[in-house]
Amino acid sequence: MADLKLYNTKGGVTELMPRLADAEADVQSIVEGNMEKLLGVRFLASEYSTGPIHGGRIDSLGIDENGAPVIVEYKRGTDAGVINQGLFYLSWLMDHRAEFRHVVRDRLGAAVAAQVLWSAPRLICVAGGFTRYDVHAVREHRRSIDLVRYRFFGNEHIGLETVASVTGHAPATSAACRRASAMASGRRRDSAMKELAAAVEEVLLGLGDGITRVQRKTYCAYQRLRNFACVCPPQQAKLLVYLKADPQEVDLVPGFTRDVTVLGHHGTGDLEVQLRTERDLERAQDLFRLSYTGV
Numbered sequence: 001m002a003d004l005k006l007y008n009t010k011g012g013v014t015e016l017m018p019r020l021a022d023a024e025a026d027v028q029s030i031v032e033g034n035m036e037k038l039l040g041v042r043f044l045a046s047e048y049s050t051g052p053i054h055g056g057r058i059d060s061l062g063i064d065e066n067g068a069p070v071i072v073e074y075k076r077g078t079d080a081g082v083i084n085q086g087l088f089y090l091s092w093l094m095d096h097r098a099e100f101r102h103v104v105r106d107r108l109g110a111a112v113a114a115q116v117l118w119s120a121p122r123l124i125c126v127a128g129g130f131t132r133y134d135v136h137a138v139r140e141h142r143r144s145i146d147l148v149r150y151r152f153f154g155n156e157h158i159g160l161e162t163v164a165s166v167t168g169h170a171p172a173t174s175a176a177c178r179r180a181s182a183m184a185s186g187r188r189r190d191s192a193m194k195e196l197a198a199a200v201e202e203v204l205l206g207l208g209d210g211i212t213r214v215q216r217k218t219y220c221a222y223q224r225l226r227n228f229a230c231v232c233p234p235q236q237a238k239l240l241v242y243l244k245a246d247p248q249e250v251d252l253v254p255g256f257t258r259d260v261t262v263l264g265h266h267g268t269g270d271l272e273v274q275l276r277t278e279r280d281l282e283r284a285q286d287l288f289r290l291s292y293t294g295v
Helices: 024-033 035-039 082-094 097-108 132-140 174-185 191-205 278-294
Strands: 006-008 014-016 041-049 057-064 069-078 122-129 144-153 157-166 212-215 220-224 226-231 239-243 257-259 271-275
Touching: 024 035, 024 041, 024 057, 024 069, 035 041, 035 057, 035 069, 041 097, 057 097, 069 082, 082 097, 082 122, 082 132, 082 144, 132 144, 132 157, 191 220, 191 226, 191 239, 191 278, 226 278, 239 278, 271 278
Parallel strands: 069 122, 122 144
Antiparallel strands: 006 014, 041 057, 057 069, 144 157, 212 220, 220 226, 226 239, 239 271, 257 271
């Protein structure tokens, strides 16, 4: 983001100079007030106390769109301690699951609390900068960690850049992901659907760096900080992919794309793409890219 230049073109061209926040609390306030839009995380609590024994406070507590617990830690500038501090709180959280479920239940209801995904807890560090040692360190941990760099531009703009994003648990192979989905759907896939599912995964993971995958019982999510695609098990010889793209901005084709904004479905995203053949996958690649670049 250091090389990014932002200009105001109203009444001429004026460069908006990037700057750090005056105080860490300024960043925290903006993110907490808009956490779902900025990070794809539903806000639960601010400055959450870990009790008298641990004697700490978690900057922000949340739950992401896949149901994974999320801890967000902030630093005004570059601070080598932010990752270790966040991992300390993440370990505390894993030892206090009932307490976290209670917070979720009070804030979002019993149904959400019952679906917490404990296999994929996340730490998101939002800071003014990270060193190359930070980036290397997160790749060595067994936790899911996102490093997000911020900058303010003028008084009305903020920019966020994902510096590193890693999945802590060992990535499932394509076959393992398909087997989990097959168990959830309760039926076998034929060879054509297996090949199509593998091709879809290859395309989604190949869209860029830092893409992580989260396996749930009813869908497999692909995310770059936030979900951009969710793939459901095959039904009636087709794969359903849900994308974070505005259906109003897409030419919908019956039998291929559908607006599901007001329809219930597994996964996240308002645009449904139906894939039956490799040809459908070729047609869908521009939509995949649209969703990926939009999150």
